[in-house]
Amino acid sequence: MTKNLSKHAFEGPSAWDVAGTSRALWRWAGLRLARAVGWVALWWGAVYVTVAVLPAGAAVPMVVVLCALGVLAVLSFGRLWRGLRMRRILRVYPWRQESGAVLITDAGDAAFRLPDPDHPEKTVSLKVAAGLFRSWGGAALRDYDDELWYAGDPRFACVVAKPGPRGLACLAQPTAYDHRTSPRRKSLSPEARSRARAIGARVAD
Known part of the structure; x- marks a missing residue:
């Protein structure tokens, strides 16, 4: 594909029709989805630790941790739209x-x-x-x-x-x-x- 390229920027088959392109995009989306799910899992894990494990006095600092993990999860899911x-x-x-x-x-x-x-x-x-x-x-x-x-x-x-x-x-x-x-x-x-x-x-x- 990289040999004999036309000099005109708009000539040739669309990138989507080139072998490997769709697979590369699905791989990109899968990695980012896995990252987003991972942040959600960490958030739920932090919730469990806060409620069931830590003493009541540790709840306040854990709220900061939960907020940070929540923001990271939302941002990760938000980045998926770039795939479209x-x-x-x-x-x-x-x-x-x-x-x-x-x-x-x-x-x-x-x-x-x-x-x-x-x-x-x-x-x-x-x-x-x-x-x-x-x-x-x-x-x-x-x-x-x-x-x-x-x-x-x-x-x-x-x-x-x-x-x-x-x-x-x-x-x-x-x-x-x-x-x-x-x-x-x-x-x-x-x-x-x-x-x-x-x-x-x-x-x-």
Whole structure:
């Protein structure tokens, strides 16, 4: 799949139709569901310990623990919706391949520099908070830099992956989905606009 790629960013079969893509997304969703269920299990375990094991005087500090575990569980379940966004992107855009796309900023954040689909001589950056990549480790980051797979339009949103595909992640520009920002309107071809709308991104008329 990574050989003989078309130079045009929108040509080729959708990423979803490439062998291994749907399996990679199901694996992504399964891991996050397991993590969310794990936080719920810990919450119930903390409830049992608070009620049945600890003395009454320990109830107050345990309330803080229960609140923290509850927040983590809710956030974990909330992240599952990203799978739906990733699926839409994978159904609309083909996989592309890019090497040397990862940049580490002075602040320690990571950014993917990807070609502008309408102006391939230019690049667009999608930034990710430093904490995410510190948790993945340097070896995984090198895999992305050596041979990055991505599907999407970096001016809006992309699914990025290591070859396989493995290690899926969804990155988006703030203007794509945040209604507190102004949607992108300039330098967009009709096809780019159409595909961006197909993934639910905001595009100015």
